[in-house]
Amino acid sequence: MAPKGLDYEVLNENVKKCQYAVRGELYLRASELQKEGKKIIFTNVGNPHALGQKPLTFPRQVVALCQAPFLLDDPNVGLMFPADAIARAKHYLAMTSGGLGAYSDSRGVPGVRKEIAEFIARRDGYPSDPELIFLTDGASKGVMQILNAIIGSHNDGILVPVPQYPLYSATISLLGGSLVPYYLEETANWGLDIDNLRESVRQATFKGITVRAMVIINPGNPTGQCLSEANLQEIVRFCIQEGLVLMADEVYQQNIYQDERPFLSARKVLMNMGPPASKDLQLVSFHTVSKGYWGECGQRGGYFEMTNIPPQTVDEIYKIASIALSPNVPAQIFLGLMVNPPKPGDISYFKYEQESKGILESLRRRARIMTDGFNSCRNVVCNFTEGAMYSFPQIRLPPKAIEAANKAGKHPDVFYCLKLLEATGISTVPGSGFGQKDGVFHMRTTILPAEEEMPGIMDSFRQFNDGFMEQYEDHQGYSRL
C-alpha cells in the first residue's frame, strides 16, 4: 500500500536529519526518571525560573496591569501596584491598538521598537533605526527567520563555531543548507583564530559551497568566553572581505562574570571602525528577555536589529514575518521594559536594582564555584565561565570508558552523561550535541542551580566522576594529564 502523507518514510528528509541535543536523548531520559519519581536537576537548558530564580517584580507588575487593564480603573489599584508601574502600563497600552489581545504590526509594536533603538543608541553610542528592528517570539525565532532568508539550497553555507549552540546546526539542517564549522580553541580560552576561518571557507568553496554568513555567539554558548574588541574587528574585516552576513547572537550580553572584558556589541565595534567598514558589513544582531538577570524564557520575547541590509531584503523579511501575523504582544512589553527599566528617582528603582544585582552577583559566584568544582575533579578541565550561563568542562575519558560506550552503542560523552544522570539526577547535555574536536569529550551544564544547592551538586558530581574514572581508568597507562 502507498504510504500516507505523515508516514515516517515519506517525511521531509531535512526534518528527519535535524538534531537538537538540548532536548535530546539525555533530556528525554531525565523526563522519564522524573516521572518515575527521581529528583532531577535540569541543567540542560538555560531556564533560570525553572531552577527557582524569581522574576523581577516591576516588569511583572506592568505586564499584569496590561493584561488586566480594567484594574487601572479600580480604586484599589494603588494598594497593590506602585504608581510607576501603573504609569508604565498606561504608557505601553497606549502604544498598542487594542491592548495585548490584538495582533501588532508583524515587526512588533512601533513604540517598543523605538525604545529598543534608544537603548541600542545609549549602549553603543551610535543611533539605531526602529524600522530595522523586528521583534520575535524569542531570539531563536529571529535566527530562524534570518537563516531562512539566506539559505536557498545545500550550496548555501553558514560558518558556525564549534562548539556551537545547536539551534544553528538544527536550523541549517532543517532549511537544507550547509553548516561550515570553524573551531574555537579550548586551550586559548575558546578564542577564535582568523586563519582557521579562512581555511574553513576555503574547504567549503572547494566543495562547491558558497559561504553566505558567519555566526558568532558572544558571550559564548556553550563555551562562556567574551570576545575582545580586537577579535571582533578581525571578524568584521573577514566578513567584509568574504561578503558574509555577520549574525551576532548577543543574547547573553547582560551575563558577564569578569571585569577585564566587558560586553562589546558587534555593532559598536563596527561603528567604531568607521567607513568604509561601517557601511559595508551586513550585520544582524540578536537579543532576548530570556537570559540576563531577566530569565523570562517562557514569555518568548526577542528582537533582531539589521545594519546595512538592503531595503528590498528588509521588505522580504517583513513579508515572511507577516505570514504568522505577529509576535506575541505581552513579550513585546517585556522587551520594552528590559531596555527601559526604572530610572534613579523612580519609586521602583531601588527594588529593581536590588533584585537584578542580586541575581547577577549570585550568577558570578556560581560561575566561580562551578568552574573551580570541575577543575578539582579527576580528568576534568574547565575554562572559567566569563559570560553566558554555562560551563563546558572537558572530560578526559579513559580508553576503557570509550570502549564500554562503544559496546553500549553510545557516543562516549552520551554514555558518561547518562551515567551521571542515573547516579545523581544531574541532567546535562553531552558535548557531542554542540560539536567538538574528534576524540575530545565535554558536557555542558548551566550555572543556574540555586546558589545554596551548588556545593552539594558539585560534591555529588565529583563523587560520581571520580568513581567513574576509578572504574574505567587503566592504572598502568592512562593518568591525569
Next chain:
Amino acid sequence: MAPKGLDYEVLNENVKKCQYAVRGELYLRASELQKEGKKIIFTNVGNPHALGQKPLTFPRQVVALCQAPFLLDDPNVGLMFPADAIARAKHYLAMTSGGLGAYSDSRGVPGVRKEIAEFIARRDGYPSDPELIFLTDGASKGVMQILNAIIGSHNDGILVPVPQYPLYSATISLLGGSLVPYYLEETANWGLDIDNLRESVRQATFKGITVRAMVIINPGNPTGQCLSEANLQEIVRFCIQEGLVLMADEVYQQNIYQDERPFLSARKVLMNMGPPASKDLQLVSFHTVSKGYWGECGQRGGYFEMTNIPPQTVDEIYKIASIALSPNVPAQIFLGLMVNPPKPGDISYFKYEQESKGILESLRRRARIMTDGFNSCRNVVCNFTEGAMYSFPQIRLPPKAIEAANKAGKHPDVFYCLKLLEATGISTVPGSGFGQKDGVFHMRTTILPAEEEMPGIMDSFRQFNDGFMEQYEDHQGYSRL
C-alpha cells in the same frame, strides 16, 4: 563585485516567491494613509480587539495573577480579584515548573494539554490523548510545523481550497512544495464537490506531484460556510482513498451565525464513522484563542491535535518543536481557560456567560447587517456568512473598470479595493489574495467593526461602490446580472 549574503539577488527564492495578501499592498497603503492622518477601518485581518472588542474579564484576571504571582500573597488581593480567578491562577501556576517565566515542555504544559483533551472529549464524545496535543504560538505556527514535516520538495502537493486563507499558499511556497487547488462553488454557498477534488488530484499526479495532504477550513475563511456532516464524511473517505493527511483548520469553531449547521469537528465525524475509517485517516486539527468570542490574537496561543499519526512521526514533530524551545507560556494558560471556562455556580460564571454571549450575538447580527448591506449594492452579490469572521462578496466589475485597472498595472480587484480604501478608509483584502476563478472578482472584509458603526460603514461602502459602478459601467451593454 560578488553579492553579499543578504543581497536581494541571492536570497532564498522561495522567500521571494511567497505572497501574503492579508498584509500585502492594501495593508501597506492603509498603514501609510493612517500615518498621514486618515481614519482607517482595518477590516483586512480578523483582529477583534483592534476594532474595540473587549477581552473577557475572567481569563485576563487569571493570567494577570499568573504574571504577578506575588499578588496572591497580598492581603488586598480579594479586593481586586474574585476568589475563583485566584484559585484558577494557583491551579495553573502549580502546573508549570517555574511559572510563566520558564520554558515549558516544547509541546506545552502537560496539565493544559490534559484540559484540552478533556474539552475535545466533551465536545466530540470520544476520548482524546494529551500526548497527541501540541501547543503552539498561534494556530498558524502549528500549520507551518505540520506542512514542514510533510513537504520535502516541489513534488509534494497539498490540496488547498480556492478561495483559501493565504497562510496556506504562502507556507507551501516558502517550503518549496506545490499547492494543488480545489475550487469551492460560490453558487452552492461555497460548497465542496468531491468530483472536483478527484480531478485536482488527477491533474497534479499528471504533473508528477504526489498529493500528500488536504486542507479544509471549517467554518470557511474567507468564505464563511459551515461544512455539513455528509460533506465531511465524503472528505474523510476521499482522504483515506488517496492516502492524504486531512488538515482541519477549525479555528472558527465558536463563530457560528445560523442554527441549521452547528459546528462539527472533523474528528467527531471521523469517530462517528467507526472503524476502519476511524483508524485509517491521518488527521491533524487546529484551534486557537485568537478567534471565537475570545479574539486574543496578540497572545499567540493555539494547539493541534493529531489522530492516527504514527508515533515515529509524532516524535519528529516534537523534535522540531523543541528547536525553538517552547511556545509562550501565558498563551498556554489562555488555552487552558478557553477549554475550561467558569462553570455554573462559579462566582465568575454569570459575567463570563454574559460577556461571551454578548460578543457572539453581536457578531451574528453584524454578519447579517453586512451580508444584507453588500447584497443591496450595485453589482455586488454575497453569500450569507454562516460562520467565521468574514464576508466575501463578489464584485462584478464592468469591463471598463477592468480596462482602467489594466492600464494602472493593477489586478482589477486590487484596483477596486485601493479606490475603496482611498475613498472611505475601509481596508479590505482583494479576492485575488485568496484565489478565485478567472474573471471573477471578490474582496474580503471582516465582520468585526463595532456594531454601532456598522450601518455607517455599509452606507459609506454603498456610496463608494455605486459611484464606482456608475463611473465605469457601460450604460448600453453591461447591466446587473
